[in-house]
Amino acid sequence: MSSALTDLCRYPIVQAPMAGGASCPRLVSAVCDAGGLGFLAAGYKTADGMYQEIKQVRGLTARPFGVNLFMPQPGQADAAAVEVYRNQLAGESAWYETALGDPAAGRDDGYDAKLAILFEDPVPVVSFTFGCPTRETLDSFARVGTFTVVTVTSPEEALAARQAGAHAVCVQGVEAGGHQGTHRDDPAADGAGTGLLSLVAAVRETVPLPIVAAGGLMRGSQIAAVLAAGAEAAQLGTAFLVCPESGAHPLHKSAMTDPLFVRTELTRAFSGRPARGLVNRFIREHGRYAPAAYPEVHHMTSTLRKAAAQAGDPQGMALWAGQGHRLARDLPAARLVEVLNAELEASVAALAPRAAS
Known part of the structure; x- marks a missing residue:
């Protein structure tokens, strides 16, 4: 060193x-x-x-x-693309019974x-x-x-x-x-x-x-x-x-070695920026539609992620993990x-x- x-x-x-x-x-x-x-x-x-x-x-x-x-x-994301993704997430909002976050919450x-x-x-x-x-x-x-x-x-x-x-x-x-x-x-x-x-x-x-x-x-x-x-x-x-000692959610910790989660993927689904996480339902259903819009998408999905964690549902959480997670x-x-x-x-x-x- x-x-x-x-x-x-x-x-x-x-x-x-x-x-x-x-x-x-x-x-x-x-x-x-x-x-x-x-x-x-x-x-x-x-x-x-x-x-x-x-x-x-x-x-x-x-x-x-x-x-x-x-x-x-820097700059602003495409407002139209963010709005399209907001509509894409309407079903998640209804499922978790929570409103989507404000995409303009700050950059x-x-x-x-x-x-x-x-x-x-x-x-x-x-x-x-x-x-x-x-x-x-x-x-x-x-x-x-x-x-x-x-x-x-x-x-x-x-x-x-x-x-x-x-x-x-x-x-x-x-x-x-x-x-x-x-x-x-x-x-x-x-x-x-x-x-x-x-x-x-x-x-x-x-x-x-x-x-x-x-x-x-x-x-x-x-x-x-x-x-x-x-x-x-x-x-x-x-x-x-x-x-x-980690402050990660217990569901996030257990998912690292859970055989239900077999691989990771780079996705924009949760934040609008590429991030590697365990592939779950949310990534499979929304990853392909997520725009390049950080931090707008992060703010918008924050309420969904919190609601999923409170509901004990790892399929709606951002389970960030490296390729060696197992x-x-x-x-x-x-x-x-x-x-x-x-x-x-x-x-x-x-x-x-x-x-x-």
Whole structure:
């Protein structure tokens, strides 16, 4: 690992920021205390909600941790396409006996207010998803001593992150669960993402920044593979989602290894942006019709997702998951960090004799 990342955690294991509740203070602090780097997800929270969770983490651990921000989305979605999808979801609204959410509920996720808090009361690490901040923003974080990471899905995005002054990049392969962190949402590119190992190698040859690799990683042997490919650390989300400290809904946790859910798929059905989740009824019935309209679709389906969870119906929930979801292990977060690191060390040791021969 690079010295900057080494200072943040004992092991090259990063717990991914999972917006929607999974990345709660208990999970983050447990990962940090065990030697990994935990991340709070500020996405979908108010600025004060983010700050309250930061205070909770500080009360639970003295170790460095990170906060992830969603970048504001430029422009407006096609209102006609959003209205067509609203009509498509009318049956869901009737089934769950709840009104659809307001698609115009906001596009910036409270970004400026969150920045103001993080400049005033800095945290060790801040990462960004759905775009790259301005140089002014990244320079401001550097001045207050915050290490910055920009999520990228291509060498071109990595180059933009370097030019803007990011300290590191989180390279996200197409295998990753949850939203693809592309800087520009291009419907023509749906399904055209790059696998993690190939992407890490390509980014390594494009920019000299430290790389955190993310995308379906569930075992220490996979962490060893991305480190060998040029990453300094590995970021895991689905692996930590099922931990008892995770704030994910119990139905979401159990679905990871439920034989009823056999595969994942990139879909716009729940948010209007490509995101990988377990294929359920909602995705099968609505995925093909969902427009490229984030966060409008996210706001519109939010009430449906909550109602489905309250009704105990995983077929109407956004069950975000990486491609390795069936390898999920129901372990306490600290124990999972220990097991992953032991597997990593065993894999590195096994490869050492081959390298020497």
